[in-house]
Structure formats: C-alpha cells, structure tokens
Amino acid sequence: MISVLTKTIGLGAVTGLRSMLGPAMLCFYLNREPQSFKRRALKLSSLQKVTTVMAVGELIGDKLPFAPDRVNPTALAGRALMGALVGAILFKDGGKSAYRGGIIGGVTAMLAAGVGYYLRKKVGQATEIEDPYLGAAEDLIAIGSGFTMVTY
Template identity: 35%
Template structure:
C-alpha cells in the first residue's frame, strides 16, 4: 500500500480523535517505526513532545464523554482535527521524503474521519437506543488500535 494511503488513514484517526493521531505518530517515532531524523518534523520523536501529546490525547478521551463537549463538526474542533491530521500525515510523508503529499493526504483523511465518524456515531447511538457511552468507547478503541496498526505497518 502507498505511503499516501497510510497518511490518509492516520488523518482519519485524527478525525475520530484529534490528539490520538499525533500521539501515535510520536510513539512510532520513539519506537523507531517512523524515521524522522533529518526531517523538519524530527521534534515529534522528542520525549517531551511525545508525553505532551499523550497527556492531551488521554484528556481528549475523557473530555469526549462529558455532556457539554461540542460536536466534532463544530468549526474549532473540525479545524483542530484537520491540523492534527495534516501534521500526522506530514510526519508519515516526511519519513519517505513526501512531506507535502502526506500533509495533504492527512488533512483530507481528517475531513473524511470527522464527517464519517460523526455520521457513524450518530447512527450507532440511535441503533442502541440513545446510549452514547458504549459507542464513544468503541470509537476510542478504533482510534487507538487503528492508529497503532497504521504506524506499525508503514511501507
């Protein structure tokens, strides 16, 4: 599979959970699955960056379950997802000298993940009689496991 497909997919993960994608990318860089040395995004391999994104991602997982959390399709949230999808996709692309292509693919994936994830969650919540928490937890698992599957199988 092409690296740009992986960049798109990590963008989809950002659309599901905005901060999970960059946290996963940071861990991939730390585990040497994603070579970022010598690229403009080498800072993602830093322990400080990795832990900041990890703490923020855990906070997002908790915040998503709160009743007053705005929709992911609200402009501020949507924009953050596009930015983190683009950053994460760019990191995957940068590892193989395709930074701009990865950035674009990641941003497009974030749009698809945001809109598709929202539509799926709404339908699944309706199908389960309005129970949001189980669907939110399922979405968390998909984002975390999917993110690690993506970065651990890079071409």
C-alpha cells in the same frame, strides 16, 4: 510493511476521530524508528509524553455532555490541522512531499470526523445505546487502528 500513503490515511482518520490520538501515535512511531528524520529534526520523547496526555484527556473529555461536536467548524479545523501535520511529517519522513502528505492527512481527518460523527449518531438512534458507550467503542476502534498503522 504499511506504505507511507496508507499510514497517512490511517493516522489521518484516527486524527479525525480523536484529534490528539493521531499525533500521539505518530510520536510513538517516530520514536521507534531509528532511521527516522527525528534524529535530524527534533527529540520526540517529551513531545510523545505531552501528546499522550492530551490524547488521554481527549478520550475522557469526549464522553462529557458539554463536549463540542467534532463537526463544529472550530473543532473540524483543529482536526484538519492535526491531520495535515501528521500527514506532512509522515510523508517527509518517507522522503516524499510534505505538502502532499499534509493535504492527504488533513482531508482524511475531516472526512473521518464527519463519517465517525454521523455514524455514531445513527448507531445510537438505531440501537438506543447511550452515547458514552458508543464513544468508548469508537475510542477502541481509533486506538486499535492507530496502533496497527504504527506497528506494521
């Protein structure tokens, strides 16, 4: 069983790589957990559908040449906000401080966004692999990591 802190860091990092993938994975996780606070707070099946569609759209849009860099201040702020939301909900669901979870999730998302961006650029320069292919590889890493965080 993965701890709440590990899930928060993991989904925060996933959110840093793909801003809507973390929230989509969180909804998937909360819908699978019968003892989750979702029973008391909100119905997530519709939200899961919306976040999944948004995550798929982002996976496609990331490959387009006019997609903004994730380290652009506006994009980075959005990732930090989504990471904070994911972290706060995970911590609250685990009976811990939502504030602390939000800080951890938001900071992790920002760090992962920067590391992922610069690593992708460096790998592209070193290997001459075209950016859309690197983006697809990054998608697989983010999806695999996210599913690991929410299924164990």
